[in-house]
Amino acid sequence: xxxxxxxxxxxxxxxAPSAAELVHLSACADCARERRAFQQLSSxxxxxxxxxxxxxxxxxxxxxxxxxxxxxxRGGRFVFSRGRVGRQWLQAAAAxxxxxxGMIAGRVxxxxxxxxxxxxxxxxxxxxxxxxxxxxxxxxxxxxxxRAAQERSQAVYxxxxxxxxxxxxxxxxxxxxxxxxxxxxxxxxxxxxHFAS
Numbered sequence: 001x002x003x004x005x006x007x008x009x010x011x012x013x014x015x016a017p018s019a020a021e022l023v024h025l026s027a028c029a030d031c032a033r034e035r036r037a038f039q040q041l042s043s044x045x046x047x048x049x050x051x052x053x054x055x056x057x058x059x060x061x062x063x064x065x066x067x068x069x070x071x072x073x074r075g076g077r078f079v080f081s082r083g084r085v086g087r088q089w090l091q092a093a094a095a096x097x098x099x100x101x102g103m104i105a106g107r108v109x110x111x112x113x114x115x116x117x118x119x120x121x122x123x124x125x126x127x128x129x130x131x132x133x134x135x136x137x138x139x140x141x142x143x144x145x146x147r148a149a150q151e152r153s154q155a156v157y158x159x160x161x162x163x164x165x166x167x168x169x170x171x172x173x174x175x176x177x178x179x180x181x182x183x184x185x186x187x188x189x190x191x192x193x194h195f196a197s
Contacts (some may be wrong), residue, residue, distance in 0.1 A: 007032045013042040 004012075004021060012035055017025060025032050066072045140146040 004029065004031045004034075006034070010038045013038050 004024065008021075009031065012021070025035060063072070067074065140149065
């Protein structure tokens with residue numbers, strides 16, 4: 001028979017060994033020594049718990065000390081402190097100010113007036129068209145002008161994609177894991193459908 005496990009030897013301090021275990025314990029000095037050590041440890045623990053007395057974590061022993069240290073009270077009336085209530089109002093005012101400031105900053109940086117300030121939908125559409133044309137800086141007179149600009153943009157995009165691929169390959173040579181950067185090809189099916197229309 002193999003040696004008894006430490007868990008089984010610890011359990012034998014409270015249980016009687018089986019017949020096979022008893023034969024093994026009489027023949028194996030190591031397991032017998034381990035069993036005696038577990039029995040001594042168990043007897044030391046039981047004698048120590050009897051010697052300690054009442055645990056310190058009972059409420060009857062903790063309550064007087066906590067009252068004396070003014071950590072708790074005897075359950076009297078709750079009195080509102082002026083500083084605590086004032087601080088809550090100050091925190092609420094700061095939150096309102098923060099949200100309002102964020103909304104104003106968003107409007108200023110978006111460079112668009114709020115919907116309530118526009119007179120009708122035609123002026124908002126006209127301002128959106130003006131912003132789009134101001135951003136692009138291009139205006140087309142014929143369809144050929146638009147297609148020529150599209151071809152130039154596609155060539156710029158392809159050059160930028162080729163540069164990005166070279167840069168990613170160069171930067172991933174020093175890494176052990178592949179880069180998660182994905183570069184879309186303008187020759188994909190969705191791009192062809194877009195440019196064909």
